[in-house]
Amino acid sequence: MRVRELTVDDNVAYRSLSAGAFGGGFEAVESRPFSAGETAIGIGSEQLPGGAPGVVAAGARIRHDRITLGGGVVDCGGISGLAVHPAHRGDGLFRELITATIARCAQEQLPMSMLYPSHPAIYRRAGYQVVASVQRLLVPIVDLQHLPKMPDRRLVPVTGASMPRLHGLYRELTAEDNGMLTREGPLFPAGLPSGGWSALLLEDHDGIAHGYVSWTRTAGENGGAGLEVHEILGRTREDRLALLRSLGSWSTVTESVVLRVRTEDPVLDVLPGSGARPVDGLPLVMMRVIDTAAAFEARRAPAGLAGAVRLVVEDDTVPEGTCRSAGSWLLSAADGRVAASPDEGSAPEDGSIPGDTGVPDAASSPGGEAAEVLGTARWDIHAAGLLLMGGRTLADARRLGLSAIADPAAEQFLDALLAGPRPSVLDAF
Structure with missing residues (x-):
């Protein structure tokens, strides 16, 4: 098998391959290590007929994550950035690479593997199975403005100092779910996420956290929502209502929010009004044993x-x-x-x-x-x-x-x- 581990010297070539396959640019700066918590593997173009040195013909990254499973936690290889160079497509490199990726997950003692397919059929042939979809709802803010205020609850901003509390609450409230990443380092740093991420903790008057809501403010081009709500997690029905109510305060700057929800999310049971509708496109999640x-x-x-x-x-x-x-x-x-x-x-x-x-x-x-x-x-x-x-x-x-x-x-x-x-x-x- 020609698949090998990619090194720091392959980083620029791999990022070029990935950007060409999935879109988006990248800075061709000096070589640097791959991210901590990931294993990068690939096939060098120089090994192939008509290939060229310094080019990655096919490559993928394996994330070392942990996911919730049946009340426990299991290590999981998250597959991302799997791509084949246009010059080498149709030569069987995808099959060689995905087989090597599965073997590497086994070698690194990752009992499960997860990916988000653009073409599920090609991954299904390698034993992956669709198990879920990432669901998003477009929710009119007018539906949230008249929710009642919950007694003995207050909202406080999340800061770098309080992020450990949020992480702990996330793990507590998703422990009985299946498939949720535990969000541990090094893939999930302890501090505040970048890119405009914000959050509020929901506390009682004794300072005990009962839930949180996180979001990113977006431009809302072409009439789209101006607020991407990543998650609403609360201990009780009343806590989830209080967090939904907080989103109503955005009515002066946007008319709707996009709310990401879990399968059978408890938030759906308290979502008021009838204006919510699915956002076009349901990215699939595939898993492999x-x-x-x-x-x-x-x-x-x-x-x-x-x-x-x-x-x-x-x-x-x-x-x-x-x-x-x-x-x-x-x-x-x-x-x-x-x-x-x-x-x-x-x-x-x-x-x-x-x-x-x-x-x-x-x-x-x-x-x-x-x-x-x-x-x-x-x-x-x-x-x-x-x-x-x-x-x-x-x-x-x-x-x-x-x-x-x-x-x-x-x-x-x-x-x-x-x-x-x-x-x-x-x-x-």
């Missing part, structure tokens, strides 16, 4: 759920050994924990789930005691990506045309284990 066992063990089991199933995951989208997505495991849950141990039994070669699969009567639970094995399930890699991110049943996966079959008891167990909110992602890269 890199290490099935590690992804399961990052989750928490629901209280009271106990038992075990045999799970077979099939992945024919990348060469065998690229990552640790495919295999057979004894998956067990007990005392709020999940364990996935390699299954020494053999899976039926025809892909069926027969009544007697040879599954042992018991498997070792997370606490070490025996757990009853309820049955067998078999997924393809796309069903694994969809289901492991939570909020979907095996029946949902089948309705999408994915392969997710199971014995009835195993299906019931897995649906209970993977229940929760559908994935949401509020960060873009």
